[in-house]
Amino acid sequence: MSYAIDVSVDAFDKLPVPTLRRVIDISGDGTNNDGSSLEESRQRALQKAIVINGLPIGAEVENGETTAEYYERHVIGGAGSFIIPADSSAEFQWAIINKLVREVSSISGETAL
Known part of the structure; x- marks a missing residue:
């Protein structure tokens, strides 16, 4: 996850x-x-006003946390960030569609700077 965040920040x-x-x-x-450290990567993104949303798959528990709880606590961040958990790979399609609708519906009609 930290690697993906770092690559995305660099791309932005x-x-x-x-x-x-x-x-x-x-x-x-x-x-x-x-x-690298997920917290460091996450903070780097948040400092640049990049929002991180999460789509955790499954309900596995690691160190006392479900996957969704881990994402909520350690992954997502920024104004309006959210998670949409999918309990299985089959539910992932629904989660992607729900995520897209949520993100597109929050566009205010403003144009890029």
Whole structure:
């Protein structure tokens, strides 16, 4: 997760034009297992006003937390951030559609800077 956040932040930094919104969606079925510290990567994104949403899959428990609780506590952040849990891979399709509707419906009609 931290690696994906770091790559996404770098990609936003390289955009040739400013953007009105910056959103990273992280999906997965467990905890951070590659890259640097998740907290450091998350804070770097949040400092640049990048919102991180989560789509946790499954309800596995690790260290006393479900996957959704882990995402809520350690992954998502920023104004309007959210998680949409999917209890199985089959429910993931519904979660993606729900996420897209939620994100698109929050666009205010403003144009990019």
